[in-house]
Amino acid sequence: MTTDPKERAGIQSVEVGFSLLEALGHAAGPLMLRDLARAAGMSAAKAHRYLVSFQRLQLVVQDASSTRYDLGPAALKLGLAALERLDAVKLARERIAGLMEEIGHTLALAVWGNHGPTIVHWEEPPQAVTVNLRLGDVMPLLSSATGLCFAAHVPREAIAPMLKEEMARAQRQGRTDLPATLTEVRARLEEVRQRGSARVVDTLLPGIVGFCVPVFDSDGHMALGMVCMGPAGTFDAEFGGAVEGPLRAAAARLSSDLGWRG
Known part of the structure; x- marks a missing residue:
């Protein structure tokens, strides 16, 4: 033997x-x-x-x-x-390559920065459709999966000014695909918490679907968001599907490694 x-x-x-x-x-x-x-x-x-x-x-x-x-x-x-000694972003970056091989779409990591949800890592598979986003970009709260995910888990006072500004801008632009009142916003964020992930379709970029799943630290705070996006024609937009399922499982494993016991 x-x-x-x-x-x-x-x-x-x-x-x-x-x-x-x-x-x-x-x-x-x-x-x-x-x-x-x-x-x-x-x-x-x-x-x-x-x-x-x-x-x-x-x-x-x-x-x-x-x-x-x-x-x-x-x-x-x-x-x-x-x-x-744990570095949530470092641990997440080490897992991105394997996850991207499984999912086959663009993956990103976001953290809560001084101005809101901020992209800190970005990887695209060779055949990916180019998405016009860059490292350091701050994501909107209402029209991006990343923003919705953070808005659902960070303290209300942290997002109140951003929400007010985004709702006013959406009203000026006549957008009907975004929540128009605080009641609608709260209902949307509660849905994100209940599902365990946020999804947008065509709201941030035309023809693009995005998911964001939270990663929690040992205190139950959202340490980062794991993001996946791709073109609607080849992207499984179903909750629990070929994209969101593996993404959520990876976030749960990382949360566990960071000490979260939820």
Whole structure:
């Protein structure tokens, strides 16, 4: 039997013991020994031996009255240190190439900047229809998927001036494809939150469909938006379809890696 050269020798007992920490991390609260051992797939006696060592390292604590186990201060320090070192945009950029190969359309990343949702990364497949957008462009809140997505998740006071200006401009231009009142805006943003993504068709650029899906950090704040757009003739515009489905799955994985537990 051949051994995968990428497989490196490790310490199996460390990997086994980690399953206890992982079980505590996924639990809704402190666990009794028997429940923790069951969740980690080992006997209570075996789990107890690991827990004794973990308590010495302060990775685990045991409540004296309830005898339940929970993650300790050392686990918290490690988690916080890892979160501080995470760069959401860097992690997202590392995944763009594989996602674009799966979806086959232009992908972008956007963050909330000083002037609103701002494009910070942009990649197009070779056969993509050129879209007249550039890095650093600030996206409108009402007519772009990116703007709608951010507007649905950032504080109201952050978007109030932009919304007022965009609604006034849309009224002057006689646009009927955009929300005309705050009530309509709030209904549209609630729909974005319920669906988990925003979509526009022909509202920002003629013949172009766009999706934007939020990525959340450990505090539940929107860290960035993952955007995909393409021509209506070849772009699957359905929620849960060949574009939005993989895009949403990628955003969910990234959110999880950033510590979001929603």
